[in-house]
Amino acid sequence: xxxxxxxxxxxxxxxxxxxxxxxxxxxxxxxxxxxxxxxxxxxxxxxxxxxxxxxxxxxxxxxxxxxxx
Numbered sequence: 337x338x339x340x341x342x343x344x345x346x347x348x349x350x351x352x353x354x355x356x357x358x359x360x361x362x363x364x365x366x367x368x369x370x371x372x373x374x375x376x377x378x379x380x381x382x383x384x385x386x387x388x389x390x391x392x393x394x395x396x397x398x399x400x401x402x403x404x405x
Contacts, residue, residue, distance in 0.1 A: 352395075353391075356391065356394045356395060356398060359394040359397070359398075360387060360390045360391045360394045361387075361390070363390040363393055363394055364383075364386050364387050364389075364390035366383055366386060366387070
């Protein structure tokens with residue numbers, strides 16, 4: 337039973353992440369790379385930091401919107 341509950345929790349969090357992804361990307365405001373151009377390790381870390389904070393903001397916005405409705 338615990339394994340099923342854990343699996344359901346992982347699925348729920350994954351769905352939440354996927355649902356919030358468009359808002360997260362919009363909030364992050366990061367430009368896309370040029371074709372054939374790759375980011376370095378430091379650039380990836382910097383973008384990752386920005387996306388993490390944008391995701392936290394997107395979750396907060398979604399939860400606030402649901403609670404006020």
